[in-house]
Amino acid sequence: MKKSFFLSAAVALAATGVSAETIRIPHELGFGGSESLDPISPQRFYEANQNIYSRLVRQGEDGRPSPDLALSWEATPDAKEWTFKLRPDVTFHNGNAFSAEDVVFSLMRTQSEAIDSPTKGVMEIVERVEVVDETTAKVVLKQAHADFPLLVMDYRIRMLDAETCGNDLDALCESGVGTGPYKLAALDALGTTTLERFDDYYGGRPGAETLELIAIADQAARVAALQAGQIDFIYALSAEQKPLFENNPDFTVQEVATGRWVGMIMNTTVAPFDDARVRKALRISVDRDSLGKLVYGPGGYVTTCDHPVWSGDQYRTEIDCPRDIEGAKALLAEAGYPDGLTVELFVSDISEGAVRMAEVLQNQAADAGITVELVQAPADGFWSDVWMKEPFFATGWSQRPADQILNEAFRSGAAWNESAWNDPAFDAALDAAREELDFAERKALYGELQKTLFEEGGSFIPVHLNTVRAFSSKLSGIEAVEDFSIRYENVTKAE
Numbered sequence: 204m205k206k207s208f209f210l211s212a213a214v215a216l217a218a219t220g221v222s223a224e225t226i227r228i229p230h231e232l233g234f235g236g237s238e239s240l241d242p243i244s245p246q247r248f249y250e251a252n253q254n255i256y257s258r259l260v261r262q263g264e265d266g267r268p269s270p271d272l273a274l275s276w277e278a279t280p281d282a283k284e285w286t287f288k289l290r291p292d293v294t295f296h297n298g299n300a301f302s303a304e305d306v307v308f309s310l311m312r313t314q315s316e317a318i319d320s321p322t323k324g325v326m327e328i329v330e331r332v333e334v335v336d337e338t339t340a341k342v343v344l345k346q347a348h349a350d351f352p353l354l355v356m357d358y359r360i361r362m363l364d365a366e367t368c369g370n371d372l373d374a375l376c377e378s379g380v381g382t383g384p385y386k387l388a389a390l391d392a393l394g395t396t397t398l399e400r401f402d403d404y405y406g407g408r409p410g411a412e413t414l415e416l417i418a419i420a421d422q423a424a425r426v427a428a429l430q431a432g433q434i435d436f437i438y439a440l441s442a443e444q445k446p447l448f449e450n451n452p453d454f455t456v457q458e459v460a461t462g463r464w465v466g467m468i469m470n471t472t473v474a475p476f477d478d479a480r481v482r483k484a485l486r487i488s489v490d491r492d493s494l495g496k497l498v499y500g501p502g503g504y505v506t507t508c509d510h511p512v513w514s515g516d517q518y519r520t521e522i523d524c525p526r527d528i529e530g531a532k533a534l535l536a537e538a539g540y541p542d543g544l545t546v547e548l549f550v551s552d553i554s555e556g557a558v559r560m561a562e563v564l565q566n567q568a569a570d571a572g573i574t575v576e577l578v579q580a581p582a583d584g585f586w587s588d589v590w591m592k593e594p595f596f597a598t599g600w601s602q603r604p605a606d607q608i609l610n611e612a613f614r615s616g617a618a619w620n621e622s623a624w625n626d627p628a629f630d631a632a633l634d635a636a637r638e639e640l641d642f643a644e645r646k647a648l649y650g651e652l653q654k655t656l657f658e659e660g661g662s663f664i665p666v667h668l669n670t671v672r673a674f675s676s677k678l679s680g681i682e683a684v685e686d687f688s689i690r691y692e693n694v695t696k697a698e
Contacts, residue, residue, distance in 0.1 A: 224412035226678065226696050227434045229419040230396075233553065235584035236418075238392040240377040242361040243313055243320035245618065246587065249358070250416045251390075254398055254691050255296075256361030256381035259287060259306065260352050262688045268352040272301065272362055272382065282347040282640060289338040293405045295364045296379075296386040306340040307332040308365035308372070310355070317373035322359055324617030325610045328637070347638040349645060353604040358687045384409040384692035393418055410680055410695035421552040421582035429454075429673060435696065436674040438686060439463070439555040442500030448673040456673050460505070461685040462513030462602030463668045465554045467564060471661040472623045473594040475544055479659045484534040485546075485564075486657075488571035490526040491665040494563045498556040504666035510653040511600065511608045513667045518605040520650030522657055531571035543572025549589050551580040554599030555668075561597060564663070591621050602685045605649050609633060613656065622661030629655060 230238070230250045238248035242256055260276070263269030268276075273287040293301040312318065313326040328348055333341045344351065354360075361381065368376035379387035384406060385398035398414040417434060419425045426444050428434045440448070440456075448454040469476035469485070476482055486509055495504035505514045508524035535543060550561040558579075565575040580589045589596055598621060603611070610633055611617055615625040629652065636648035656662065674681060680693040 224696070225415055226411045226413070226436070226691075226694060227415045227417055228436050229425045229428065229434050230392075230416050231425075231553065232392070232418045232420045232583045233586040234392075235587055236393040237587065239375060240379045240387070240390065241318075241375040242359045242363075243318060243322050244375055244377075245319070245321055247359055248392060248396075248416075251379075251387070251396055251398065252361060253358070253383075253687075254385040254414060255379055255383045255387060256363065257383050258356060258358070258361055259309075260356040262356050262358075262685075268356050272306075276352055278351070282349045282351070282638075283344050285342045285344070285351050286335065287340050287342070289340065290405060291338050293382050294403055295367070295382050296401055297364065297367060299364050299366055299380075301362065301364075301382050302337045303334040303340040305362055305365045307334060308368065308370060309360070309362045310342065312363075312372040312376075313360060315373045318375060319618055320359070321611060321617075321619040322357060324614050324620070325354055325357065325607055326360070328354075346634060347640065348606075349637070349640050349642075350604070350606055353606055357603075357607060358601075385414055388413075391418075404692065406692055409692040411691075414691065422555060423552060429675075432675070435678055436672070436681075438670075438672055439668070440671045440673055441555040441559065442498065442503055443559075444555070445500065445671050445673075453676055454673050455676050455678070455681075456671060457681070457683045458502075459670045459672070459683050459685055460515060461668060461670045462511070462516065462608075463600065463670050463685065464507070464511060464513075464664050464666065465557050465560055465597070465599045465668070466662055466664040467548060467550075467561065468596055468598050468621045469661040469663070470594045470623050471625070475538070475540070475546065476594060476661060478538045480534040480538040481540070481544070482661055483658065484531040484538070484571060485568055485573055486663050487524065487527045487534075488531040488568045488573060489564060489663075489665060490567060491524065494560065494567070495666045497563050498559045499666065499668060503669050503671065505669070507664055507667050508653075508657045509660055509662055509664045510656040511603070511612065511662075511664060512605045512649070512653055513602060516605050518646050518649035520646075520653050522654060524657060526567075528571050531573075535572060540572075543574065545574040545576060546595055547576050547578050547593075548595045548597070549578045549580050549593040550597040551582045551585045551589065553582055553585050553597060555671075557597045557599065560665070591619075601687060606633075606637060609649070609652055612662075613660070624661055626655075626659075 234246040242252040260268045261271035276287045313322040330345045384404045386401045388399045389397040396416040491506040508522040639645040677697045
């Protein structure tokens, strides 16, 4: 019913005729229409915020920090103070000048108890931010962090206009006023949100006059809309969907090795998942290479061992995690389940391959005596109604640096600690890794954290994805980079 509604809306939109100056991008409606224009909101409207606001530091093509509103940065020898030199002569969409005061406001509000942003667990390391002068800001940390610029290139940590937001650190700011390449023209999270070109964008004139962000709730509907020419772009395809666009002159298919992953999460505070032996038994019951080929196709993935640090990250460590059915049965017996056990897994078509992955897990885990009963949930509203609310559920994450994802998803008490993993020793090890100034020793510490998650954690992360995206051949300027590094201001559309 809802799928038909969103497709019908897209059809109606296409029927009105759309200029070549308009690029149409789908959004998944993961928050059921409550998507927020505050970039640090737990219900952030990603596709809109990506284009309305700018970051202090953006993610470069190599995944490393690259200048955006900050042109350069440097640290004191102990890595406890970081000074950022800002780009001059930048204006917000309302004409206000961007300055160091806006940096202070935008960074300090990430720690608000009232907002309770997912960025809070990562940015709690910040003690204060100071204005040095109009184009210089200094960040003082509570503890040393050798890689602090990695944190501020987070896709949600965007620079807001402190004046427009009333300088209120404890309130959501959904003004839609940023310094990004596009400005808000109309907001309709359930239908079509319209962004218009910001001619005074510091990065030069954006390539399209208008971006339309169209709500299409599930993956199959998005694929159908792209095939029908109702949208111009889709972020990711499964192995089964890729052939629909390959060798078709109307579309371009890109393959990009990324840290993106789809996984299945066990709440470590709820039986039977409160026993680490049960969690590991389920994880080692799966042949990861076989799962990858079945779900994403040959070459569509890199196997991993239940931690989120991807193969291109400087802190990745390699772990051997072969399928071990007898080992899984032994762990279950030790945990009090000699005859196996039955669990419910809540899954939806939220990300490419999520449902298929759950089906492969169900099939393979049965060999170890684990019966996985799949519960299909609606895609629209999944993130607000199912995710982190059920004991066992599907998830999907985009690429993040090791420090960021380990703190955001696994530090005790973090807002997006989806497995409710709570280990003070793990937290202390995270702090030690951040503070270590020697790279080799820091890498070794991050490696031990990854091994701990494989042995004891609550996340089943079998592979990282080589993202396959498709878009209309009329588009140009989309580089083969991971999602957060796409620069929509450089994208143009031919007649």
